[in-house]
Amino acid sequence: MPRPRYVFGEAWSIARTSPRQTAAAITLIALALYVPGLLALVSHNLSRLAVEETDPASVVLTLDPQTDPRAIAARLQADTRIRLVRIVSSDAALARFRRAYPDLGAALSDLKEAPFPPSIEVVLKPGAARTASREIAAAARVWPGIESAESEEEFSRRFRDAIHLVRDAGLFLGAVLTLAAVLSVASAVRLALDLHREEVGIMRLMGATESAIRAPFWLYATSEGLVGGGLALGLLYATYRFAANWLSRDPHPVLAVLWVGFLALPTQLLLPAAGAAAGLLGSLLSLGRRQTRRATRLA
Amino acid sequence: MIQLFGVSKRYGTFRDALADISFRVEPGEFVFLTGPSGAGKSTLLRLIFMEETPTAGQIIVNGRNIGVLPQGQIPYLRRTMGVVFQDFKLIARKTIFENIAFVQNVLGLPRVEQKRRAYQVLKRVGLHHLMNAFPDELSGGEQQRVAIARAIVNEPTLLLADEPTGNLDPVLAEEIMRLFVEINIRGTTVVVATHDLEMIRRTGKRTLILERGRLHDPDRLRESAPIVREAPFLPLH
Numbered sequence A: 001m002p003r004p005r006y007v008f009g010e011a012w013s014i015a016r017t018s019p020r021q022t023a024a025a026i027t028l029i030a031l032a033l034y035v036p037g038l039l040a041l042v043s044h045n046l047s048r049l050a051v052e053e054t055d056p057a058s059v060v061l062t063l064d065p066q067t068d069p070r071a072i073a074a075r076l077q078a079d080t081r082i083r084l085v086r087i088v089s090s091d092a093a094l095a096r097f098r099r100a101y102p103d104l105g106a107a108l109s110d111l112k113e114a115p116f117p118p119s120i121e122v123v124l125k126p127g128a129a130r131t132a133s134r135e136i137a138a139a140a141r142v143w144p145g146i147e148s149a150e151s152e153e154e155f156s157r158r159f160r161d162a163i164h165l166v167r168d169a170g171l172f173l174g175a176v177l178t179l180a181a182v183l184s185v186a187s188a189v190r191l192a193l194d195l196h197r198e199e200v201g202i203m204r205l206m207g208a209t210e211s212a213i214r215a216p217f218w219l220y221a222t223s224e225g226l227v228g229g230g231l232a233l234g235l236l237y238a239t240y241r242f243a244a245n246w247l248s249r250d251p252h253p254v255l256a257v258l259w260v261g262f263l264a265l266p267t268q269l270l271l272p273a274a275g276a277a278a279g280l281l282g283s284l285l286s287l288g289r290r291q292t293r294r295a296t297r298l299a
Numbered sequence B: 001m002i003q004l005f006g007v008s009k010r011y012g013t014f015r016d017a018l019a020d021i022s023f024r025v026e027p028g029e030f031v032f033l034t035g036p037s038g039a040g041k042s043t044l045l046r047l048i049f050m051e052e053t054p055t056a057g058q059i060i061v062n063g064r065n066i067g068v069l070p071q072g073q074i075p076y077l078r079r080t081m082g083v084v085f086q087d088f089k090l091i092a093r094k095t096i097f098e099n100i101a102f103v104q105n106v107l108g109l110p111r112v113e114q115k116r117r118a119y120q121v122l123k124r125v126g127l128h129h130l131m132n133a134f135p136d137e138l139s140g141g142e143q144q145r146v147a148i149a150r151a152i153v154n155e156p157t158l159l160l161a162d163e164p165t166g167n168l169d170p171v172l173a174e175e176i177m178r179l180f181v182e183i184n185i186r187g188t189t190v191v192v193a194t195h196d197l198e199m200i201r202r203t204g205k206r207t208l209i210l211e212r213g214r215l216h217d218p219d220r221l222r223e224s225a226p227i228v229r230e231a232p233f234l235p236l237h
Helices: A004-017 A019-050 A069-077 A090-100 A102-109 A132-140 A152-195 A197-205 A210-249 A265-286 A289-296 B041-048 B071-078 B096-100 B102-107 B111-124 B140-152 B170-185 B197-203 B218-224
Strands: A059-063 A082-088 A119-124 A146-151 B002-011 B015-025 B030-034 B056-061 B081-085 B158-162 B189-193 B206-211
Touching (some): A004 A019, A004 A152, A004 A210, A004 B102, A019 A265, A059 A132, A069 A082, A069 A119, A146 A152, A152 A197, A152 A210, A152 A265, A197 B071, A210 A265, B002 B041, B015 B056, B030 B170, B030 B197, B041 B158, B041 B189, B081 B140, B096 B102, B096 B111, B096 B140, B102 B111, B111 B140, B140 B158, B140 B170, B158 B170
Parallel strands (some): B030 B189, B030 B206, B081 B158
Antiparallel strands (some): A059 A119, A059 A146, B002 B056
8 A cells, every 4th residue: 555645745746737627626526516505505594494393383374463363363263173273473473583593683683673473373183184274274364354374284395395496406406516526527637647647657667556556646636526625615604604794784584594504514514525525436437447557558 | 587488469460569489588687689670679678567468478577477467466576677768757747866766655665764775776876966856957868877776776686678778879878888787797687678789799798689579590699699798898886
């Protein structure tokens, strides 16, 4: 096995002799990981809204602020399919939001009035028919003082579907862009190999083993990926900080939800790790035994 | 040291670079390999240092049949050989010391030991003051001496040289040939491919003649051998 000092020295030397290719490969890896990272960040923040509750509401009625919620609640309680009717005032909704998004507390405290309208949450009995929530919502929509009535089951499903869509789009885009990054690294390594064609041939004649010849290229490509992944993480954090700062100055009820918190540490570490894996895969693709021997044969 | 039995090398379907070559080089021997351009000298050397594989026949180097040598063992066998080329083949981005200490570096030999060995061999070729220079800063003769130093730094039992004086003027060529003779006197088997017949005549060593991929009539070689027995070169100190 070649010694680490030799491998690191040679890998650094390869990077120095082809700085443009190295920079291009790093940039492409960074972009390839930034896009899915961004979608992961958005879906991470959206997922908070989909946290399971102990008594999930089946129907949510949004009320006109002038309406007496108790009258509406009494009317609902007459329905035998309903187990529980929960009145959520504007302040209670705000408090709940603060619990879900503690990171936004400072921004919300600046608001002069509560941004959430009062609502009523309806919990159905366990044996209620599947269509019950939709029927109750449809009936309530025509009542006076009701701004909107949504079957929460349907909303929850749509919401979760939306989160899954964002995640899947992230995974798909990530896979496509990572493949592009892998191929880019493979080209960069092949180019570096071509630039070092003669000296690799000389090394071989001097008795260098195949692992001694390839290890610096492996390390070079893996490092490219690692740096690219790190750069993607840095860009992502910069984007997050920028968005969070901007939204703290000019709060937006929907956009703010997307930029509440940054990715968890394991997900953060996934970016450089994915970059390194892409780099290694790219180098393995371009450094097959036959390819190196053909590419470096001396005249 | 080297034995070839009926070795042939064919490129494509029709072109025989070498055909039915058999000879033997004893340990400690100095042998010239000569012939016109395209006779197969370089191909023969490439077969010996395993850059190419023969189409037919067997080659034994240092007692090992290289035809059946596993791929992974080739680097280790190569470390018992030194190779010198006409165009020196030094790595331009490395210093003279780094060029010479490359294999030791790969093997993880302490830097002090690498320097000691590099200094010793560079002193033998008279270039110990240029350890930190780059190949581009050296003349052709100096570069070839560095290439020789690199070839002998592992104390090889066999030294192969492919037209080592082809790019040098006669004075430098003679200087390089002296180095080979001196290395041979110290016990290393030396095989030099050259088409410089004058050099061969003056050196007075055994000569193998290749013509169109075939070894010349061995009887003619034996006849010519006494003529070139004298060795006018004095080894360097």
